């Protein structure tokens with residue numbers, strides 16, 4: 001039985017003039033159906049890069065990525081779009097709602113691209129909004145909502161397409177700690193219902209709520225294991241000697 | 248599927264920046280407006296020609312004959328003989344003699360009155376129209392016997408009746424170049440024209456025989472023939488041409504001795520000239536449409552750049568390149584379609600204004616009563632302009648739309 005997500009020797013290298021940046025530097029990572037994984041690491045360590053590759057938004061410079069057993073590099077644009085639409089749900093730090101569309105229209109988008117017709121689309125989008133407790137804001141514009149509410153809308157949007165993998169890149173980054181915990185609660189709930197959740201955070205108190213922590217540094221995985229292992233939450237020094245080797 | 252949303256979004260973004268929308272659409276509005284005005288005027292003019300043809304009869308043939316040097320010319324009686332010899336194609340002929348001179352009634356003098364010597368064939372009692380589009384309102388028209396006996400009778404226009412006879416002319420007399428004539432009929436007033444000296448209502452018809460006597464000539468330069476029908480007009484023309492060629496002892500004397508045109512030929516010639524003129528004007532207007540298209544392309548490129556992030560979001564939610572492409576193409580098409588509709592409205596309005604401004608003058612220049620000028624575009628013209636404007640939007644919107652469709656999802660999402 002193959003893994004749901006499988007990265008093998010993944011490199012992402014940016015050429016900035018004469019300088020080369022190894023955003024990902026030989027990453028091997030597997031995630032199985034139903035896991036709740038937190039990816040942590042300092043700023044610039046390659047967390048978002050890894051997540052974008054997992055989300056089929058970006059392609060590795062080298063190495064292979066299999067999603068559900070299929071090599072993503074063999075898929076064309078339409079197939080990748082289809083995967084993003086049917087399998088993946090994104091939650092971004094900046095919410096990424098479309099400002100001109102109402103809350104309801106934003107939540108309807110994944111269903112629109114899935115070809116779900118009008119009334120059914122509305123019904124499902126409203127259900128999804130109900131789950132995050134924002135049904136009564138359906139006709140509002142995103143700008144009329146608080147940050148926490150906007151993030152809940154983006155969760156509702158990610159849920160609308162009933163994805164099996166939720167990818168959340170610092171979803172609590174722009175929120176106060178109480179609202180942040182609320183958002184985390186939703187993710188835990190979804191995970192209990194069977195979804196695979198991959199969460200990026202630099203907040204240890206949030207990371208420990210996951211089952212498993214993957215710590216990145218300079219594009220390399222330096223820890224991958226149980227979230228309750230004390231080593232998982234240790235912020236390593238700049239001094240390379242003190243670094244904990246990857247498991 | 249997402250057509251309605253794209254369409255609604257396009258409307259929304261047009262409404263939120265009205266100034267920008269109007270400026271974007273300006274080229275299309277002007278271009279489509281100009282096309283509509285041109286086609287409306289063309290349609291109005293064609294309509295006038297058609298009305299003229301209908302009035303005078305599609306079976307009318309005009310023959311101009313002239314005699315170079317001291318050559319003999321055919322007499323009216325020769326022309327009657329030709330008609331009599333070809334009853335299969337020709338039904339009648341009227342000489343058309345232009346009389347120059349002065350009309351007098353008592354002490355009053357009218358020297359701008361048009362006077363024509365004609366025969367009874369000039370008038371069709373069944374339709375109550377003369378070949379040049381006049382109608383008899385009182386009395387009767389000139390008859391065969393009037394012509395045959397050179398009767399001193401005449402039919403006068405409404406202006407003369409009013410001015411010279413205070414509205415009661417029948418049976419009274421006037422004189423042309425000293426020759427006294429009795430009024431036997433009065434023509435109907437040309438309602439759309441002003442009644443004034445020298446106007447179309449200031450005219451006199453008299454038997455051509457009487458007219459030739461008054462001007463002291465035997466020589467008729469213009470004949471109006473009628474053929475049995477519109478279809479036989481061409482055959483009738485050949486009969487006349489052959490006869491004239493034999494008369495002038497030539498193989499082909501057209502342009503040298505005579506010139507014959509059928510009503511259909513005249514209408515075709517005028518319509519042909521008009522469609523050439525309209526074609527040129529529409530081509531000029533098309534340049535504005537091209538500029539309009541480039542304007543739309545420009546604004547769409549700006550829009551794609553402004554909304555790069557939105558494109559990234561849509562892609563992250565599973566929009567395929569073709570979904571993004573159709574969104575922007577629909578937006579461009581909507582913009583130009585609205586521009587087209589505004590242009591059509593603006594064009595129709597302008598055409599109506601031109602109709603009232605130019606109508607009187609045009610109708611007068613046709614010189615036939617009862618002709619009207621309606622500068623309204625045909626449904627086809629409206630449909631075509633609308634189609635062309637939508638087409639331009641789609642054509643010029645395609646490039647920016649394709650640019651948006653090809654954006655890399657992560658680059659688009661990161662853009663700010």
Ligand SMILES: Nc1ncnc2c1ncn2[C@@H]1O[C@H](COP(=O)(O)OP(=O)(O)OP(=O)(O)O)[C@@H](O)[C@H]1O
Nearest residue numbers: 014021022023041042043044045046047048049050
């Ligand atoms: N498009 C790009 N062009 C050049 N360099 C890039 C690009 N995207 C990322 N990088 C570089 O790759 C490295 C990893 O970036 P990434 O966004 O994955 O970091 P991160 O771990 O998500 O950081 P943060 O916690 O600040 O979000 C950084 O050094 C960054 O400068």
Ligand SMILES: [Mg+2]
Nearest residue numbers: 047048049169
């Ligand atoms: Mg990041």
